[in-house]
Amino acid sequence: VELDEDLMAVYLEQGEALDPAQLHDPFEKALREGHLIPVCFTSAKTGAGIPELLRVFEQLMPNPLEGIPPLFLKGEGANAEEVIIKPDPSAHVIAHAFMVNIDPFKGRLGICRIHQGTVKTGSQLFVGDARKPIKVNQLLKLNGGAHTKIEVGVPGDICAIPRVDDVHYNAVLHDSHDEDHFHLKCIDLPRPMYGLAIKPPREADAQKTSDVLHIVEAEDPSLKVEHNVALNEIVLRGLGDLHLRAVLELISDRHNLKVETALPSIAYRETITEKAEGHCRHKKQTGGAGQFGEVYLRIEPLPAGTGFEFESAVVGGAIPYQYIPAIETGVRQVMESGANYGYPMQDIRVTVYDGKHHAVDSKEIAFVQAGKKAFLEAVKKAAPIIMEPVVDVTVTVPSRCAGGVTGDLSSMRGMVSGTETIPDNRIIVSGQVPLKEIQEYHSRLKSLSGGEGSFTMDFSHYAEVSAAAIA
Template sequence: MSDHNADDVRNIALIGHAGAGKTSLAEALLAATGAIPATTTAERGPAVCDQDPREQALGHSIDAAIVGFTIETRRVNLIDTPGLPDLLGRSLAVLPAVETAALVINAQAGIEPMTARLMKMLDGRGLCRMIIVNQIDAPDLDLGALTEQVRDAFGPACLPINLPTGGGEQVADCFFAPGEITTDFSSLTEAHEQIVDQVVELDEALMETYLEQGQTLAPEQLHDPFEAALRDTHLIPICFVSARTGAGIPELLEVIARLMPNPAEGNPPAFLKGEGERAEPVAVSPDPGRHAIAHVFKVLNDPYRGRLGIFRIHQGRITPTSALFVGDARKPFKVTHLYRLQGRELIEVEDGVPGDILAVSRVDEVHLDAVLHDSHDEDHFHLARTDYPIPLHGLAITPSRRGDEQKLTEALHKLQDEDPCFKVDHHAATNETVIRGLGAFHLKLLIERLADQFHVEVDTRPPRIPYRETITTPAEGHYRHKKQTGGAGQFGEVYLRIEPTPRGTGFRFVDAVVGGAIPGNFIPSIEKGVRQVLDEGVIAGYPLQDIQVTVYDGKSHSVDSKEIAFVTAARKAFVAAVEQARPAILEPIVHIRISAQEQAMGDLAGDLAGRRGRISGSETRSQGRVVIEGEVPLAELEGYESRLKAITGGEGVYSIEFSHYEPVGAAIQRQLVEAHHQEDRT
């Protein structure tokens, strides 16, 4: 039996900008609770969370690491996430496994680009939040000003729950038992009153007691409204620590153990049955006595341990004797071995309760976002989809050695299974395999893994930009397909109309045939023919989007009408309609965020303008840095990384995320169409 229950579990993800000190903070918490030796990093060796040699060489985490420790009776699962923009998908993937997201801020650097981006991306995810200001022992800090910067950026719900003293050498509690000592920028009494005022606003009865009794509310009285305030993001506690010296670590542990939500106190996970507008919420309870339900939030393909599925239990109990189904599968797999993770170490356990984060190995059916369950009363549903950044940075790849094509395909599938922001596309028109990620560094890491783990070397080159085609006016198309070969013939006739839809809506197919002019069993064949053209494009070989196709008439033959006849007729009719609908080519526009020294701003703005970019705003940050935001066509960013480093002397960094598609200019469209026709001729 487990040595803890669901009420004792705390699940927390450490997120934040690279260099904020998330990994060193995790190590400090592990050391303070005896989970690892309380020695220096040099004596202990590589960090538990950064065991990969590439992480050690880089000095940054490149994947999420799960570790755990016990404080009092609490079992704390801590997930240390990478902070580099290119690895954002790996950080977002773990959020469904936790109740609390802890945003770690470097006290010297303040609110950096990824810090602000991550806080914004937490909106709508139902997670409780806390902010941990790390490295408070650094020289020349103004932590009061930083606190105000945090509140200006993220709202008045951000309030200190403890305060630094002695220039960051110690931290004083201002919630459980505030004293009268002087802190670096605020009194404990004032900070305590602010926290209590914020918490009691959500409990009318407690507020009435508070107003009558003044400052006499005990922490126990505040616990439930405190949890309610966390759930509603009505309160975001700020904790101050130094992972290097240990200042604030005991106070942070007390906040985690006594105030952070357990699985029953956090917002319930958003499980859904069905898709789209028809999806219905499914109630899942952290009750160990009910059917087991778990969510796979991370998959690893280990050369020695096989496929490792890491999951969070949301309901029920899982043991090594459990038989679990993966999603809608009819055949279960036997768990056999159940593991808890401590970095790369797997520790075998006898069972898991709601809230536990565990793993199974050598189960090929397990995949990212899979729902594991032990009863088909619970199948046909899924956790609400995580919104990931769209991977736009691409490389066309080919194996360096002939004969490695199959090995490359299998390796790419495994990497794609692990990383939600890594995509592999094969373009039949150019016979080009394109890998896409969130940036050059993201793809560099994956190519290194291809060589190191899968022993596949690849050659790379810039890929085609993922342009799209669309139409700008309504039009109609008609085609009669009639073929007689001596035996049974083929016949199908289709009338359809097309019209543009708002940008980003994709494709809609409408069946408006009346009177049985086309039998209903042939309508799917018509849609199939239309979708074939959607994928292939009409004028330049790029997929079509933002278009509605309505089939409204046609003819059939009682003997000669077949599926292939209506597929062909639909293709021809659709192409004819598109050619009459003033087709246009769309290009991807990305939102770009550049961080650099302030003196480089003029050169950066001029360079972006030369790339058809538009600056939407800029903001001066601490340490003489400026953040520039704007939009630029993806096609104009080839070679931008080296150009940015040249302008900023290697100091500049940037990140991009997909914004929208918009039409290219007439000259560019002519070039793309002519290039496509040239390819067809050759």
């Protein structure tokens, strides 16, 4: 009432005896401005409150034509322009796929709301900027678990299109190439940070596990499946422990698959901090043709993130050029498996500068072994260290929790780099923390902030860590 001066005057005259028709316009204004948020208590199980809720919709709520239209944009980035969509059944079709459900019997269901135009069985629609249309073989009306076939969908209808693999979450379906680059303004979903390593119960279930994980990822935009090639590990990330527990229960109930879970492994690395040289003479005689190869090499550390470099400085044919790749193969084998702690190595330059060969007994396998052993000898002299991944962390919490969060990050071998105050009495704390320390941070942050905090993390760099700290 206080939003409308005329209605306020009427209210002061009539008291509480206001007609619902008088409340409609100010009620709509209050809803638009977020001044008023209706709360209705109902039970879908017993039906309690449903008639009253429908009566509220009918008498008080703005009708769909009065509602705030969805914000469609054309183009990408800063060049995107706002597009006005009208609920006109005779206009071009524009529908938004807000959900994907993969049914074991009906296949992939793209659940869409039609905002403009008319969709009929047999229609052809484009998904996003795809050049090839999809055919609407069936159109389903959803009512709880019941799917009813319909022939026509009009603006305002929520329909499902079955067996269409191209439909994905947030896709725009249309029937003209004029709308190829239409999209809804993105909803800022929380990034999935909490992860669990997923392992199939048996090797025979590996393919089934992979298929099921991609099914739940397609259905839930807040899930992310990662495959860590270096660790040969599949990681499922979600919004927290409760979220992933619900997903794992869904996998168990719907797909009859109980997967094994653990915290994701940490991708540690080895490197060196000093220059060193190594030498190996590989000589093996077994009665027939033997094996002979001798290698001298030097190693030196490279700047962080450079990777691996191999070069040959051999002169005078001490090692024939055809054996140089064999030496590199031996070195790379150690780089991949680790020299001291079993972790892959990085940021090292290897230079082969001398050696010997035998006209009869020299073979590639001999120089592979010689290169490997010479490299191992050099690494032992080059002050090797273990490196751990460090992540950039951004924690958003109520302002009252800032002190607790900064102290907690510091206790995790972290470093706080700054804070920023944002609206709604909240603060952003930025810093860097070793990945190992922050893997289970969801539960700690929940305790510190009373469930009102969130955080994101991105890989930053590798930093030296003691062997005791990773045990």
